[in-house]
Amino acid sequence: MDGNKPEVRTVILRGFSETDRTLICHCDVRTPKVSQIRDNPRVSWLFYHPEKWIQLRFSGTAWVHTDDETAGSQWKKVRQTSRINYCAEIPPGLPAEKPTSGLPDFLRDTTSKLFDNTKARKNFAVIVCRFDEMDWLWLKLTGHCRAKFHWEDHRINASWVIP
Numbered sequence: 001m002d003g004n005k006p007e008v009r010t011v012i013l014r015g016f017s018e019t020d021r022t023l024i025c026h027c028d029v030r031t032p033k034v035s036q037i038r039d040n041p042r043v044s045w046l047f048y049h050p051e052k053w054i055q056l057r058f059s060g061t062a063w064v065h066t067d068d069e070t071a072g073s074q075w076k077k078v079r080q081t082s083r084i085n086y087c088a089e090i091p092p093g094l095p096a097e098k099p100t101s102g103l104p105d106f107l108r109d110t111t112s113k114l115f116d117n118t119k120a121r122k123n124f125a126v127i128v129c130r131f132d133e134m135d136w137l138w139l140k141l142t143g144h145c146r147a148k149f150h151w152e153d154h155r156i157n158a159s160w161v162i163p
């Protein structure tokens, strides 16, 4: 934990809604990121566009979905070949005696069609974050440019900031 905030991790952005102000990612429910979010749901997301030279930092409140409509609809979008990532027998993050994916032997040696979808689904979780702050930074050779946005309910406060 960083202070009492969840630690930093790389994740794949699975969804974004400008209207709902949400950012979505997928994970195994047994990972420490889930317990850290349950302990303190305040999280930040960092993005950088290397061609546009734009950095975005979002902050907001995250929820973990496991057994609801949100988790169900996201699970449908997970390809069969990726569902194998939720099949580790030992929970992610626990120590191992040798380098291993944690997948059962029969899965390592055969095609991914053979695994138990129900078990994989049980380990699957969706993290949805509703952001209420955005820090926008545009790198420019002639001088950088930065703005801050803060939402309170549906009102937005925006201001320029010295970079």
Ligand SMILES: Cc1cc2nc3c(=O)[nH]c(=O)nc-3n(C[C@H](O)[C@H](O)[C@H](O)COP(=O)(O)O)c2cc1C
Pocket (backbone or CB within 6 Å): 009, 010, 011, 012, 013, 025, 026, 027, 028, 031, 032, 033, 034, 092, 093
């Ligand atoms: C390119 C990249 C993408 C990743 N995407 C995800 C992801 O979408 N979800 C996830 O749980 N972990 C993802 N990871 C792994 C996490 O960064 C992290 O190392 C792992 O989940 C362990 O986190 P934990 O401390 O919660 O166990 C990704 C790692 C890399 C390098």
